[in-house]
Amino acid sequence: MPTEKTPEQIAADAEFAAREDKIAEREKAAALRIQTAFNASNNTALDALVTQGKITPAEVADLKIAFAALDPEGEELTFGAADKPVKATAAGKLLAFMAGLPKRVPIGEQQSPKGEFSADAPKTGGDFVSRAKALATEKGLSFEAASELLAEQTEA
Numbered sequence: 001m002p003t004e005k006t007p008e009q010i011a012a013d014a015e016f017a018a019r020e021d022k023i024a025e026r027e028k029a030a031a032l033r034i035q036t037a038f039n040a041s042n043n044t045a046l047d048a049l050v051t052q053g054k055i056t057p058a059e060v061a062d063l064k065i066a067f068a069a070l071d072p073e074g075e076e077l078t079f080g081a082a083d084k085p086v087k088a089t090a091a092g093k094l095l096a097f098m099a100g101l102p103k104r105v106p107i108g109e110q111q112s113p114k115g116e117f118s119a120d121a122p123k124t125g126g127d128f129v130s131r132a133k134a135l136a137t138e139k140g141l142s143f144e145a146a147s148e149l150l151a152e153q154t155e156a
């Protein structure tokens with residue numbers, strides 16, 4: 001037979017529940033602060049890797065999503081050979097790995113439209129003009145006609 005709670009027990013239970021709710025709110029806020037700091041740190045590191053030419057601007061958005069999915073309080077893992085083990089979190093190891101990559105993207109140059117990691121050689125307008133003039137002289141065409149013909153040949 002269940003016993004009824006006294007008013008003191010009911011008040012104590014309510015106080016306990018209120019304290020539990022406050023603790024849960026604080027833990028949630030702390031977890032959010034930790035995740036925000038973790039994401040900001042990783043995003044800064046990834047942006048620096050783009051600036052250094054280690055990863056492409058097209059890769060950074062997906063990498064930021066992947067890093068945000070990692071546990072900011074993730075346990076340290078052991079990497080490396082048995083004689084030289086290195087302890088690091090998954091995020092730390094991935095960032096260190098990417099920082100060690102060779103420069104793949106020439107900074108300040110055009111990114112290849114083909115999706116390759118190195119830029120195509122820049123085309124100069126002077127090169128086209130000189131080729132169009134030579135074609136005009138060779139074929140006896142006007143500069144405009146030679147330019148159109150050269151443009152058609154370049155597109156093909």
